[in-house]
Amino acid sequence: MSSTPKPPGTDVPPGKPRKSPGKTRPDPVRRRRFLRKCLGALGGVGFLMAVYPLIRYIEPPPEAEGANRVEIDKASLPPGTSRTVIYRGRPTIVVNTSDGYIAYNAVCPHLGCVVKWEGGTQSLICPCHGGKFGTDGSVQGGPIPGPLTAVELSVSDDKIIIGA
Numbered sequence: 001m002s003s004t005p006k007p008p009g010t011d012v013p014p015g016k017p018r019k020s021p022g023k024t025r026p027d028p029v030r031r032r033r034f035l036r037k038c039l040g041a042l043g044g045v046g047f048l049m050a051v052y053p054l055i056r057y058i059e060p061p062p063e064a065e066g067a068n069r070v071e072i073d074k075a076s077l078p079p080g081t082s083r084t085v086i087y088r089g090r091p092t093i094v095v096n097t098s099d100g101y102i103a104y105n106a107v108c109p110h111l112g113c114v115v116k117w118e119g120g121t122q123s124l125i126c127p128c129h130g131g132k133f134g135t136d137g138s139v140q141g142g143p144i145p146g147p148l149t150a151v152e153l154s155v156s157d158d159k160i161i162i163g164a
């Protein structure tokens, strides 16, 4: 009586674990799950690496950063000139105009470029998109949504004090 050879593992009764002949092979389902977890972890790390710099860029610096009071010698700011200082972590432009000293947060309300003083037109100019502000901080041109933010200053005999 001859019998046909059965493929390996088919003669095991139901409920009993099969013995694999020779080398054991890793379970493909477990391996797939492991690879999915690895890819998920890598994707999460990549996402955080991409988002963190954006958040740091968008988030304004804390008010506590930088000096809370900045003093400038009056002699270093002749009439018609300006100076940009860092006050509370933000660029602040101080101008000696014909009407007296003015100080504004120099960050343009449009997209955040730093404004410059233009003595010839007696205005503050944003170099990025041509925004223009008057000496009172009001918008005089360009795509700017609002005026510059004034910064408190006081003047003593020989000093201009920002944040007084």
Ligand code: FES
Binding pocket: 108, 109, 110, 111, 112, 113, 126, 127, 128, 129, 130, 131, 142, 143, 144
């Ligand atoms: S950033 Fe100043 S006008 Fe656009």
